[in-house]
Amino acid sequence: MSERKVRVRFAPSPTGALHIGGVRTALYNYLFARQHGGDLIFRIEDTDSTRFVPGAEEYILESFAWLGIQFDEGVSFGGHYGPYRQSERRDIYKTHVARLLAEEKAYLAFDTPAELEEQRKAVPNFQYDATTRGMMCNSLTLSKEEVDQRIADGAQYVVRFKVIPHEEIHVQDLIRGDVKINSSVLDDKVLYKSADGLPTYHLANIVDDHLMEISHVIRGEEWLPSAPLHVLLYRAFGWEDTMPSFAHLPLLLKPDGKGKLSKRDGDRLGFPVFPLEWHDPKTGEVSSGYRESGYLPEAVLNFLALLGWNPGTEQEILSMEDLIRLFDLTKCSKAGAKFDYLKGTWFNHEYVLNKSNEAIAPLFDALLQEQGIHEPIERVEAVVGMMKSRVNFVKELLPLCKFFFVAPETYDEKTTKKRWKETSAEQMTQLADLLEGLDDFSIAHQEASVMKWIEEKGLHTGTIMNAFRLTLVGDGIGPHMFDISAFLGQEETIRRLRCAIEKLG
């Protein structure tokens, strides 16, 4: 292992919203970089011009800003290894592919997509490789004159990598160990496309990682099959001694059924698969996001970190600092993880619970304002303090807490049936009179006075309290009664009591 500085990258394609699996990959890269005092680079891999989606790059950047994953270098962050957008690096790729061509490690291929399609149909398991390239139309089978003529005629061509067969290629993977594959099963991958004058992922990726001095490539398992090709490319360029280490992460799978997690699963099962709400500019479709659904970024990160990795201890609630300290690539699991979104809501619950009321209140206040409810922030904080333990998400506070700010207009039918007896009107009238006469409306004083009254009259505490609750809340939910009445204040409490007595009879 080399002593060089740790430099890792997250390199998405701007083809749409950032998938939650991509977020996890970025997180692992971030944790690894921070732990080793290294750099995290943000590179945009936009070599497929046909799939470019406007706004995607900005969306990805905003997602990481919300999550609190910071990059050291890259698109929008600057740095000395730029440009960091592959579409702006055409010349670099061009000179590199020319080198491969000059050294006869790659060749020109003139076969049209239609011709290739024909071959695939005619020949079972057709692959463009050492066994078939001699039968195809390329600079290996054509004379130099023919090749020059075709180029002069403006023929379209691609550059293909000349894979040497019968070679055992080893990929050292930090998670999976030594992965071997015979080069004969590899095809002569297209390195340079004819259509847009841009390289394919494979070429651009290797050139950039080398030039940007990337030390570790941490990416999804879907890249494992092409890793041997990448090794061959490093070798072809003579960069094998500085080739980065590889770590292929297990994939995030559908919670039910089969296959990898997709946008559809989120729609179907009712959970977000994107960090932020995404408006697809092409289809106009709107997909929900973790942010808009009320998740706290820390909870999302904690949840994702533990999907495919764990510190080996029984601690599950881990801060970013904890994660940075404990993260270990070699302890990542190898098999794909079904996306357990229910556990994600539990993580959010834990973070809502453990965050201070002062931190949660502004989030809730924003929702209240949308409802036209404007309250001093101290009162919102008080309500949050009383109620946050019963929700997974801040927005769930809304229906649960409305009664704190708005008097009930109706009374829940079931609760009324159960809690409002024939004697209730009389008892509540007495209670209202009692509370009205108090000089001190503190929780303690109310409780002392009311409990004394209950005892003297030989009443049942539950009966009184449940009826009382119905009058203030309109339902059978909420915190301790005197917490509610103290919050509402004497005047409002009496008013609600009398109102309910009148309505319920």
Add this chain to the structure above:
RNA sequence: GGCGCUUUCAUCUAACGGUUAGGAUACAUGCCUCUCACGCAUGGUAUACGGGUUCGAUUCCCGUAGGCGCUACCA
């Protein structure tokens, strides 16, 4: 089809070859209690299958089966 990766409760996962196979989520029950929750306690369910190696295998090897990925001039 070919190639590769992979396999412990329903789910996420732990266990230098020796453990009553542990934790968490979800679920169920109980406790607490003026309600709803929180919380606490308790409970059930797992080493895919078949061969080896070994005194001893969840752990190492081989096979089978299942799962996943790749197999584009997409990344």
